[in-house]
Amino acid sequence: MLTRLTLFALCTLMASPARAVVLHVSAEAPLSVERFADALRSYVDGAELEVSPDGHAVRRDGSPTVPGVVDISLQRHVVADDDVELVFLDGEETILNRLPGAMRIEDLYRAAALKVHALLQRRRPALPPSADAVTDRAKANRDGPDRFILDAGLALLLPSAGPVREGLRLGAGLRLARRWHGLLGAYLEPPQSTRVGNIDVSAWELPVWLQVGFDWHQSAWSGWVDLVGHAALRRVSAQAPDIVSNSGVTLSPRAGGATGLGIAIGRGLRLEFRASLLAVLADTRYRVDGQVVSPAARVLGVLELGVAYRGP
Numbered sequence: 001m002l003t004r005l006t007l008f009a010l011c012t013l014m015a016s017p018a019r020a021v022v023l024h025v026s027a028e029a030p031l032s033v034e035r036f037a038d039a040l041r042s043y044v045d046g047a048e049l050e051v052s053p054d055g056h057a058v059r060r061d062g063s064p065t066v067p068g069v070v071d072i073s074l075q076r077h078v079v080a081d082d083d084v085e086l087v088f089l090d091g092e093e094t095i096l097n098r099l100p101g102a103m104r105i106e107d108l109y110r111a112a113a114l115k116v117h118a119l120l121q122r123r124r125p126a127l128p129p130s131a132d133a134v135t136d137r138a139k140a141n142r143d144g145p146d147r148f149i150l151d152a153g154l155a156l157l158l159p160s161a162g163p164v165r166e167g168l169r170l171g172a173g174l175r176l177a178r179r180w181h182g183l184l185g186a187y188l189e190p191p192q193s194t195r196v197g198n199i200d201v202s203a204w205e206l207p208v209w210l211q212v213g214f215d216w217h218q219s220a221w222s223g224w225v226d227l228v229g230h231a232a233l234r235r236v237s238a239q240a241p242d243i244v245s246n247s248g249v250t251l252s253p254r255a256g257g258a259t260g261l262g263i264a265i266g267r268g269l270r271l272e273f274r275a276s277l278l279a280v281l282a283d284t285r286y287r288v289d290g291q292v293v294s295p296a297a298r299v300l301g302v303l304e305l306g307v308a309y310r311g312p
Helices: 002-014 033-043 105-123 131-143
Strands: 021-027 046-052 069-076 084-089 094-099 148-159 165-175 181-189 192-196 197-220 219-242 243-246 250-266 270-282 284-288 291-294 299-310
Touching: 033 046, 033 069, 033 094, 033 105, 069 270, 094 105, 105 192, 148 181, 181 291, 192 291, 197 250, 219 270, 219 284, 219 291, 250 284, 250 291
Parallel strands: 021 046, 021 069
Antiparallel strands: 069 084, 084 094, 148 165, 148 299, 165 181, 181 197, 192 197, 197 219, 219 243, 219 250, 250 270, 270 299, 284 291
């Protein structure tokens, strides 16, 4: 299984495109670097954002600290304290834009993000999109922050009792806000067969899962935590020369949490690793003639490697 996961990760990374432009974002207090970065994520596609933790403004002369990184900063105007200055430093030139401080704070961040979008388009060799296309995209991002999510990958299910299982994870969901998401999906697992004494036991399971989570980090790499619930449909059958028994279709509820890390590999695409730990909320053991042929797992661990598409 580990070999399959490794090959899957290598193939995905080899298919990834060239690295996108990197934007180092900062803001001078009392301006918020996080709100400025959120506005840039809505209006600037195909760029990796690195948010300055200290919020210090960039220098107006000299080159960025790292070659190929564009430094972008919001700071108070040197003459008019009420106004705001956008500094765009790409190593070849420094571009200053003055923004009126009288506008609403949301409009200020939005106007700064649109100016950065225009400056980045000017740096590219290809022709920039039309003004109508930029306006339509900006309106769609402003009026509809929800983004559709597609999720697929391989899963290794590790119950505290019983055999280890492999499955294919499939899911879909929405970004509920800039940092919140919700997904619904299922694990597709092959049937399991074993022999207990002289009894042949077969079982199949279809776990349907729901998770709601918070992205605590968003940039070239991302991290998140989730609340996870499972509703697993199960059926166990047992056969022996004088025994034919089956459990019918039962429901096994589970609940717990998950954490994950993702790496951007393309526009809207992320390679993701996720680890989950869930408590099984019902006794799922199955007996035949007083003998347990399917043990009860009180805890389920899940390791997953996959790819998620989170919109353009």
